[in-house]
Amino acid sequence: MNAGGDGTLLAVLLLCTMPKRELPFPRSSIGAHMTYTFAKRTTGLRSSAIRDLLKVTEMSDMLSLAGGLPTPDSFPLADLRREADRLLGEYGPRVVQYSATDGVTELRQWIADEYTSILGRPIAVEGEIVVTHGSQQALDLLAKVLVDPGDVVVSESPAYLGAVQAIELFEPRFEVIPGDEHGMQVELLAERLEAGLRPKFVYVVPNFHNPSGATMSLERRKHLAALADRYGLLIVEDDPYGAIRFHGDPLPPVASFTNRVVYLSTFSKIVAPGFRVGWMIGPPEVMGWVARAKQAADLHTSTFAQLLLANVVGRDGWLDAQKARIVPIYRDRCDALSDALESTLGDQIRFHRPDGGMFLWSTFPNIADTTALLHHALQAGVAFVPGNAFTIDQAPDSKARFAYSTLSPNLLGEAAARLANAVAKC
Ligand SMILES: Cc1ncc(COP(=O)(O)O)c(C=O)c1O
Numbered sequence: 001m002n003a004g005g006d007g008t009l010l011a012v013l014l015l016c017t018m019p020k021r022e023l024p025f026p027r028s029s030i031g032a033h034m035t036y037t038f039a040k041r042t043t044g045l046r047s048s049a050i051r052d053l054l055k056v057t058e059m060s061d062m063l064s065l066a067g068g069l070p071t072p073d074s075f076p077l078a079d080l081r082r083e084a085d086r087l088l089g090e091y092g093p094r095v096v097q098y099s100a101t102d103g104v105t106e107l108r109q110w111i112a113d114e115y116t117s118i119l120g121r122p123i124a125v126e127g128e129i130v131v132t133h134g135s136q137q138a139l140d141l142l143a144k145v146l147v148d149p150g151d152v153v154v155s156e157s158p159a160y161l162g163a164v165q166a167i168e169l170f171e172p173r174f175e176v177i178p179g180d181e182h183g184m185q186v187e188l189l190a191e192r193l194e195a196g197l198r199p200k201f202v203y204v205v206p207n208f209h210n211p212s213g214a215t216m217s218l219e220r221r222k223h224l225a226a227l228a229d230r231y232g233l234l235i236v237e238d239d240p241y242g243a244i245r246f247h248g249d250p251l252p253p254v255a256s257f258t259n260r261v262v263y264l265s266t267f268s269k270i271v272a273p274g275f276r277v278g279w280m281i282g283p284p285e286v287m288g289w290v291a292r293a294k295q296a297a298d299l300h301t302s303t304f305a306q307l308l309l310a311n312v313v314g315r316d317g318w319l320d321a322q323k324a325r326i327v328p329i330y331r332d333r334c335d336a337l338s339d340a341l342e343s344t345l346g347d348q349i350r351f352h353r354p355d356g357g358m359f360l361w362s363t364f365p366n367i368a369d370t371t372a373l374l375h376h377a378l379q380a381g382v383a384f385v386p387g388n389a390f391t392i393d394q395a396p397d398s399k400a401r402f403a404y405s406t407l408s409p410n411l412l413g414e415a416a417a418r419l420a421n422a423v424a425k426c
Helices: 005-017 040-044 049-058 077-090 092-096 105-119 134-146 161-168 186-194 218-231 284-298 303-313 318-348 370-380 409-425
Strands: 028-030 035-037 129-132 152-157 173-180 201-204 235-238 261-266 278-281 359-363 399-403
Touching: 077 092, 077 303, 092 303, 105 129, 105 278, 105 303, 129 134, 129 284, 134 161, 134 235, 134 261, 134 278, 134 284, 152 161, 173 186, 186 218, 201 218, 218 235, 303 318, 318 359, 318 409, 370 399, 370 409
Parallel strands: 152 173, 152 201, 201 235, 235 261
Antiparallel strands: 028 035, 129 278, 261 278, 359 399
């Protein structure tokens, strides 16, 4: 099985197993003519194990359960093409001109209308919304305006790796609260706050968490909101997957129970990620600083992408039809992978089936370090991300994240069979 050459395979294994502080490149590098010295804050900047793995899987006939890429079947190409043509014809040069830092009015109006209904309170087009270059930029901007070196940031564990990367650059001290199948254990956060912990913000992914697939219970959402009000906390509620629910009823966002929330979402999973358009809704004083930081970072998000998306999703009934088309694709893939893992691995694997999203979070009770399993899996032709990539300390563990979003149900069955071969070698 071609895994992109031994060198690449080794590099990936190395990146997945490397302690955080040993970088794959020197912080001060001496070239033929000059020396580059990098900022102290790069010391903790880890490489994304997932992006590194993606490089390998793109180069080979590997079956990848590693990257959580939306399925290309979900992209509404015909609608996008028709609308792009109309925009260029009817709006003319405005669609490719510079535009406002906090976002074009048409898109902010759509966001305000949607969330006035979802959050149950009026959301202002001016002051409470900033359109971002994907939710990833929202995380970067928030860390930039909120975190000084040594400040405490509370995160769930496991955690979305991209958030850890974005926040880590500003040299915080992470306070980790474990999650279970009902999301962050808010009771433990309450105990630490009681004991005097005062974080700059609390980062949560309440719907179909990446990587754990967990959904935070209604009781914990209310409890978290109550803690925010009691202790004057800021909650960062990151919700890229909420629309991809295939079982049960939607739960209200934490932001519907308190104003002390910056809520993030994105078109990446429900329309297409390549536009890089997301949004944040939050208290005007926070959004004001975020908008200034965004001016400095990129002036504004692509005018064309924003207008295109606002006009596509703004059509009556379009978003409901898009969800009705794509959610069953993810449901069937989740079922296919879950069924295949259960039948090929039996009691050698444990997981909770998620109610939505793109990820299955698994424990291998007989394998202490899943980076060893990854080594055999890559040789068997299947890739996944070891659990320790999603922790702050990166200590070896027996967890793994499997993304079922990209492969067809048949290929997911084949991937599970290859994984079973790899488990047998561990
Ligand atoms: C939890 C979470 N937050 C944020 C993002 C970033 O999304 P975007 O494509 O909008 O930058 C992702 C992407 O996978 C994610 O899983």
